[in-house]
Amino acid sequence: MRIEREVPLAGSFDFVVCGGGPSGIAAAVSASRLGLCTALIEKNHFFGGMGAGGYVVPLSGFFHQGVRVAGGIGWELVQRMVQDSAAQVELPKGHVSFHPEYLKLHSERLLREAGVTLFSGAVLSGCCCENGGITHVLFAQEDGEKAVGGMMFADATGSAVLCRLANAEMLPASEKYQPMTLCFLLEGADATTQLLSGCIHHDGKTGRSVNAELHDWLAEQPDAPQFGGPWFNALIRGNLLAVNMTRAAGDASDPKVYAATYAELRENAYQLVELLRKGFPEFRNAQIAAIAPDLGIRETRRMRGRYVLTGKELLDGVQFDDTIAFCAHPIDIHQADGNGQRLAELPAPGPIPLRCLQSVNIGNLLATGRAISCDGEAFASLRVMATAFALGEAAGVSAWANGDARNTRVQLQKQGAIV
Numbered sequence: 444m445r446i447e448r449e450v451p452l453a454g455s456f457d458f459v460v461c462g463g464g465p466s467g468i469a470a471a472v473s474a475s476r477l478g479l480c481t482a483l484i485e486k487n488h489f490f491g492g493m494g495a496g497g498y499v500v501p502l503s504g505f506f507h508q509g510v511r512v513a514g515g516i517g518w519e520l521v522q523r524m525v526q527d528s529a530a531q532v533e534l535p536k537g538h539v540s541f542h543p544e545y546l547k548l549h550s551e552r553l554l555r556e557a558g559v560t561l562f563s564g565a566v567l568s569g570c571c572c573e574n575g576g577i578t579h580v581l582f583a584q585e586d587g588e589k590a591v592g593g594m595m596f597a598d599a600t601g602s603a604v605l606c607r608l609a610n611a612e613m614l615p616a617s618e619k620y621q622p623m624t625l626c627f628l629l630e631g632a633d634a635t636t637q638l639l640s641g642c643i644h645h646d647g648k649t650g651r652s653v654n655a656e657l658h659d660w661l662a663e664q665p666d667a668p669q670f671g672g673p674w675f676n677a678l679i680r681g682n683l684l685a686v687n688m689t690r691a692a693g694d695a696s697d698p699k700v701y702a703a704t705y706a707e708l709r710e711n712a713y714q715l716v717e718l719l720r721k722g723f724p725e726f727r728n729a730q731i732a733a734i735a736p737d738l739g740i741r742e743t744r745r746m747r748g749r750y751v752l753t754g755k756e757l758l759d760g761v762q763f764d765d766t767i768a769f770c771a772h773p774i775d776i777h778q779a780d781g782n783g784q785r786l787a788e789l790p791a792p793g794p795i796p797l798r799c800l801q802s803v804n805i806g807n808l809l810a811t812g813r814a815i816s817c818d819g820e821a822f823a824s825l826r827v828m829a830t831a832f833a834l835g836e837a838a839g840v841s842a843w844a845n846g847d848a849r850n851t852r853v854q855l856q857k858q859g860a861i862v
């Protein structure tokens with residue numbers, strides 16, 4: 444069926460960023476600070492992506508073996524939250540625990556201060572292309588569908604929504620995407636006991652971040668739904684713990700899969716908490732305070748870029764002339780259909796070339812964050828939030844530098860994004 448309709452134009456911009464998670468925030472702020480007239484389109488009424496709407500804590504990937512490798516806008520946001528007593532950098536690993544509400548607060552302040560035009564509650568719904576480039580994107584808000592025009596576009600939706608709408612070439616779909624997790628906030632758990640205090644943060648000082656005793660006990664329960672971890676993170680302010688333990692396999696970019704998984708994992712979250720309450724005294728008074736409004740999506744489809752980075756290249760320390768960011772997190776693969784996890788440390792910070800952000804067939808499209816061009820192993824390292832901020836910042840600077848890798852790199856160094 445073909446439906447023709449007129450859609451009002453909500454503005455014309457130099458740079459249009461779709462998706463307001465870590466990569467989208469950094470893309471929009473960096474471009475706007477450099478003078479590009481920039482718009483950001485986000486489906487939620489807040490910004491911060493998985494960290495804000497998915498209750499994914501902590502922010503990982505700023506440090507490699509105790510040395511910081513990512514700076515710039517992501518690090519600026521961390522500093523703002525630290526000053527507000529809403530985040531804590533946990534050395535030597537350098538994970539940053541934070542409160543999701545403060546990530547929303549400071550992300551929006553940063554975007555507004557940079558002068559980005561914000562369209563929130565705006566679901567990306569289509570795009571127009573001409574001569575191998577995007578001319579407009581369409582989005583739906585409460586009062587109807589609108590269009591914005593642009594010179595350059597960045598897909599920071601995580602699930603490559605804009606790439607797919609624009610018919611950008613994609614990497615093949617996989618049967619083995621990392622699983623989805625619906626995170627939740629727990630109140631009333633006694634985090635001072637030996638069982639829990641040793642695994643609350645990811646600082647490496649107090650042993651493993653996963654609590655093996657809880658993991659092994661849960662694995663023996665015949666009525667336990669599929670789970671991972673469990674991982675518990677204090678939110679720094681208040682007494683809530685962010686809990687990462689539900690999991691389900693599937694491709695979250697399929698709306699039916701998303702809806703069914705959200706419902707299933709919410710049931711599983713209550714079941715798992717009930718088991719913990721029965722099994723361990725420290726959870727006797729624990730209850731779910733909130734369930735994340737967004738399903739935690741680890742992996743979906745990615746764009747095919749001018750270069751496809753591999754995990755082997757990260758492990759072998761391959762260097763590139765057009766490096767625009769470094770990943771520091773281990774190759775971290777959560778098993779889709781079980782409760783296992785495979786980790787491989789990077790021997791050195793892994794360079795990421797600008798070409799991974801550039802579409803092979805759409806001239807003015809950059810993919811950033813989770814949608815960038817890489818294999819599943821490389822993705823398992825660079826998917827974390829510090830790297831997503833760094834990739835977003837690079838996308839914004841590259842839009843300003845008309846895709847010139849050298850100028851992009853020099854500017855990123857100047858603004859402290861590459862440390």
Ligand SMILES: Cc1cc2nc3c(=O)[nH]c(=O)nc-3n(C[C@H](O)[C@H](O)[C@H](O)COP(=O)(O)OP(=O)(O)OC[C@H]3O[C@@H](n4cnc5c(N)ncnc54)[C@H](O)[C@@H]3O)c2cc1C
Nearest residue numbers: 462464465466486492493503567601739740812813827828
């Ligand atoms: C369970 C789980 C645990 C994780 N653990 C960690 C961890 O410990 N440390 C760490 O650093 N990282 C962790 N990650 C990874 C990390 O959260 C993500 O990979 C990261 O947030 C990716 O950033 P992004 O900007 O690419 O995408 P996202 O954070 O997913 O942001 C995408 C944004 O686009 C918006 N959007 C999507 N579709 C549309 C649309 N159609 N229209 C408009 N807007 C749209 C979304 O609302 C969202 O705001 C974890 C992820 C999961 C799921």
